[in-house]
Structures are given as C-alpha cells and as structure tokens.
Amino acid sequence: MEYDERLARFRQGLVNPFDRGEDEASTESKGPSKAEVRPELFSSEPRIHSSDRTMDLGLAEDHFSRPVASFVASDIEQLKQAIEECKKLILELPEHSEKQKDTVVKLIHLRLKLQELKDPEEEEPNLRMLLEHRFSKEKSKSVKQTCDKCSAIIWGLIQTWYTCTGCYYRCHSKCMNLITKPCVRSKVSHQSEYELNICPEIGLDKQDYRCAECRTPVSLRGVPSEARQCDYTGQYYCSSCHWNDTAIIPARVIHNWEFDPHKVCRSSMRYLALMISRPVLKLKEVNPLLFNFVEELVEIRKLRQDILLMKPYFLTCKEAMEARLLLQLHDRQHFVENDDMYSLQDLMDISTGRLSCSLTEIHTTFAKHIKLDCERCQAKGFVCELCKEGDILFPFDSHTSVCQDCSAVFHRDCYYDNSTTCPRCARMTGRKQEPFDADSV
Structure with a gap:
C-alpha cells in the first residue's frame, strides 16, 4: 500500500x-x-544534505571505488576537507577507543586515496633511465618495501614504485626526480676491487662534518643529523644514507678470518651484495699466512688443484662433454680456470663447511669418471717408470708426484728416493740429440 x-x-x-x-x-x-x-x-531513506557530503566521502564504506569519469579538482578538495574533519574527530574521541582506531584507519585510507588522485598510475611509464639506473615499474602489491629515497613505506596497493634492475634501488615514482645517487652496478663494472683496509676512518672533520654521500650536515651529537659510520668505507653518513644495515666485511675476513656482520651504509651494502660472487680476492698476495691458520683453506686449495688437473681429461673426452661434467661448477666457474682466486661467497662457504662438502662430492664424481667409468680416460693414465709396479697413476692421486718439466706421474716415494733425473725427460732429451749425432757422422 x-x-x-x-x-x-x-x-x-x-x-x-x-x-x-x-x-x-x-x-x-x-x-x-x-x-x-x-x-x-522515491526513497524511504533520509535525504543527505550537501554539507554532509564531505564527511560521507571520507567515512563511507565505498570510498575506495574509482569513478567512471576522470577526477576533477573538487574531488581532491573534498578529500582534503574530509581528512581535516577526520583529524578533528580523532582528537575528540576517547583515547584508545575502538571508534578512534577505526577513524584512524579511515584517515589512512583517505590519505592514500588522495595520493592516488594526485599521482594516477596510468600515466607512469614501465621503464625509466636515471643516473645509470634502469628503473622498472613493479607490479607487486606488497606493502613491506621501503623507499630508499624518502625512507617511507611503499604502499604497493595504490602507489606506483620502481626498482633498479642493476642495484635493486627502490623508490616511489614521486621520488624519482629527487634521486642523486648513481647506480652501484656501474661502480662494480668499473671498480671490481674491495677495500682491504679494516674501517679506514679519516675523521668527521676531514668530511667537513657532512655526509660522505649526500653532503648533508651531520655531527656525533645528532644535531642537526646523526653521523653514522660505515665499517666498510670508514666514512660517516646521515640517517638517510645509512640505515644501520649490516654486512660481512671482506677486509675483516681476509686479515682476521672474521665473519661477524658490521654496520654499513646503503651504497656499501648494495656494492657488497653485487660483489659477493666475484672472484677478486687473491689470498696468496693479500695474506698468504692465512693458509697456515685455516686448515679448510688448504683442503679447498688441494681440491681445486686436482680439478684443474682433471680438466684436460674432460676437454678431450666425448662422453664427458656430452655429460657436461664441468658444468657442475657453473656457479663457481673460476674453479676450472685457476686455483688462487676466491670470492667472498667462497670464503663464507668455507667457514661454514658447505664448500668443502660440495666440492668433495664433485671431485669424487670427476675421479670416478676418469678412473672407472671411461675407458678413454683410463688409457691416459701413467705407469711409474721408476719402479714399474703398481696400478695406473693419475696426476690428481694423493700418493703421486708430477714432473714439473714433462708432467710424467710417479709414485711419490719413488720420485723423491730416486736421485737420478726423470726417465721421460732423459728419453726426450736423447731424441732431440739424435739428429745432431747423425749430422756429425
């Protein structure tokens, strides 16, 4: 009715x-x-007056909905008015009450909505180049990221943000034009060397009491900004360039075999992360005495030397090439190129015992192919020409010695007990002299 x-x-x-x-x-x-x-x-609901429209815009359940048409300036003004009224309401409500907590949540939503109106996502490009950074727009909606420029949380649900594909620098789209730090990967490509002095401090006065990176005034008392020291570079940085991140310092590892993380600035942290797998540490030159105190290093060095002796067998073996045995070391390619260069990751894995286990397993697989599985590789073995007894010998066996001139393999005891020259070297020398003897006759 x-x-x-x-x-x-x-x-x-x-x-x-x-x-x-x-x-x-x-x-x-x-x-x-x-x-x-x-x-x-037409409706049994009470009419909403224009004066109540602003608060309804802020507190209604559907304030996240996107209108069909484009936003106009009045929408932004209404959101700003709703934000101010929410602030007043928060102050009027009892502290720690449920209504106050709900109003705070709605205030956050309103601010995020206002940010979305000011920075529409559709206008942002997918790729941007700046200071050698190669920024790519992120599609992840995670809210656990932090902007490296403004140190604020990145709200991935409504905010556009970018990540550098080279050094993984993250920032809001609105912070892109404020970036002053070049990409760390360019430094890695041009300067692939570690600072090998432990915390080389030069003093805050030498830095003119300014941040070593952004030149912001800093002091030890925290006025106007706290000075934070980077344990890798030894220099002082402001709180925006130094977030108290920790990293393992290469100089402390090489000189003290210490793997405790120390506080570093953001740029040093990214540099160390990019350099961690690069084999740029030559321990024989930097600290050769380290092998006298770390037994694990001696073991790894012997395994690497054996692998280098096995490499010629695999390069001339069809079955080994088809099985791609050498690719088992693809993540440590320098192990099949030399035996004296190490990466920081290698030293870290040596200290934990992980590298010793994996490398011993690979060494066993390689030796099994050469000595048992492959007849062609077995045919390249040696017989001790000094005693002419025993099994076939290979240069990577633990009880053998190798002639430095002709690479002939002998039993270790036979090689050192015999005072004569190497039989193979003598035979090769005799063959070289035969043409001269024939010409003289």
Whole structure:
C-alpha cells in the first residue's frame, strides 16, 4: 500500500524525475509545481544534505571505488576537507577507543586515496633511465618495501614504485626526480676491487662534518643529523644514507678470518651484495699466512688443484662433454680456470663447511669418471717408470708426484728416493740429440 500511495503522489506531480533542464530560479517562483521533485517520494531513506557530503566521502564504506569519469579538482578538495574533519574527530574521541582506531584507519585510507588522485598510475611509464639506473615499474602489491629515497613505506596497493634492475634501488615514482645517487652496478663494472683496509676512518672533520654521500650536515651529537659510520668505507653518513644495515666485511675476513656482520651504509651494502660472487680476492698476495691458520683453506686449495688437473681429461673426452661434467661448477666457474682466486661467497662457504662438502662430492664424481667409468680416460693414465709396479697413476692421486718439466706421474716415494733425473725427460732429451749425432757422422 505504501508503494501505491507514493506512485499516486508521483503521478499527481506530473513531473519527470530525469528532466533536469528546469532553471532553479523558475522552480522557486512556481512553488510546489512539477519542477519540485522531492526525494522522499522515491526513497524511504533520509535525504543527505550537501554539507554532509564531505564527511560521507571520507567515512563511507565505498570510498575506495574509482569513478567512471576522470577526477576533477573538487574531488581532491573534498578529500582534503574530509581528512581535516577526520583529524578533528580523532582528537575528540576517547583515547584508545575502538571508534578512534577505526577513524584512524579511515584517515589512512583517505590519505592514500588522495595520493592516488594526485599521482594516477596510468600515466607512469614501465621503464625509466636515471643516473645509470634502469628503473622498472613493479607490479607487486606488497606493502613491506621501503623507499630508499624518502625512507617511507611503499604502499604497493595504490602507489606506483620502481626498482633498479642493476642495484635493486627502490623508490616511489614521486621520488624519482629527487634521486642523486648513481647506480652501484656501474661502480662494480668499473671498480671490481674491495677495500682491504679494516674501517679506514679519516675523521668527521676531514668530511667537513657532512655526509660522505649526500653532503648533508651531520655531527656525533645528532644535531642537526646523526653521523653514522660505515665499517666498510670508514666514512660517516646521515640517517638517510645509512640505515644501520649490516654486512660481512671482506677486509675483516681476509686479515682476521672474521665473519661477524658490521654496520654499513646503503651504497656499501648494495656494492657488497653485487660483489659477493666475484672472484677478486687473491689470498696468496693479500695474506698468504692465512693458509697456515685455516686448515679448510688448504683442503679447498688441494681440491681445486686436482680439478684443474682433471680438466684436460674432460676437454678431450666425448662422453664427458656430452655429460657436461664441468658444468657442475657453473656457479663457481673460476674453479676450472685457476686455483688462487676466491670470492667472498667462497670464503663464507668455507667457514661454514658447505664448500668443502660440495666440492668433495664433485671431485669424487670427476675421479670416478676418469678412473672407472671411461675407458678413454683410463688409457691416459701413467705407469711409474721408476719402479714399474703398481696400478695406473693419475696426476690428481694423493700418493703421486708430477714432473714439473714433462708432467710424467710417479709414485711419490719413488720420485723423491730416486736421485737420478726423470726417465721421460732423459728419453726426450736423447731424441732431440739424435739428429745432431747423425749430422756429425
């Protein structure tokens, strides 16, 4: 019945509710005529006045919905007004109450919505180049990232953010034009060397009491900004360039065999992360005495030397090439090139025992192929020409010795007990002299 009454009242009004061409001034002069359309006729809900529209925009449940048309300046102004009213409401509500907590959450949502209106995501490019950085737009919606420029949280749900594919520098799209730090990967490509002095401090006065990177004024007392020392470079940085991140310092590893993390600045942390797998540490030159105190290093060096002796067998063996045995060391390619260069990751794995286990397993696989599985590799073995007894010998066997001139293999005891020259060297020398003897005759 209520619906029929409202329908009858509508028909009596003789007005089209979708006809909005009537002038408001003429509507008022005509009084309660067909231009006067009352919302009460079509809805049982109370009418929302224009003065309440701003608060409804901020506190309604659907304030996240995106309108079909483009936003105008009035939408931003209404959001700002709603934010101010939310702030006032938070101060008026009792502290730690549920209503206050809900209002705080709605205030956060309003601010994020305002940020979205100011920085529309559709206008951002997918790739941007800046100071040798190669920034790529992220599609992840994670909210656990932190902007490296402004140190604020990246709200991945509504904010556009970028990551450098070279040094993994993260920042908001709005912070892109404020970046002053070049990509660390360029430093890695041009300067692939570690600082091998332990915390080479030069003093804050030498830095003119400014951050070593952004030149912001700093002091030890924290006024105007706290000075934080990087254990890798020894220099002082501001809180924006030094987040108290920790990393293992190469100089402490080489000189003290110490793997405790120390505080470093952001640029040093990225540099060490990019350099961790590069074989640039030559221990024989930097600290040769380290092998006298670390037994694990001696073991790894022997395994690497054996692998280098096995490499010629695999390069001339068809079965080994098809099985790609050498590719088992693809993550440590320098192990099949030399035996004296180490990466920081190698030293870390040596200290934990991980490298010894994996390298021993690979060494066993290589030796099994040469000595047992492959007949061609077995045929390249040696017989001790000093005693002419025993099994076939290989240069990587632990009980053998190798002639430095002709690479012949002998039993270790036979080689050192025999005072004569190497039989193979003597034979080769005799063959070289035969043509000269024939010419003299």
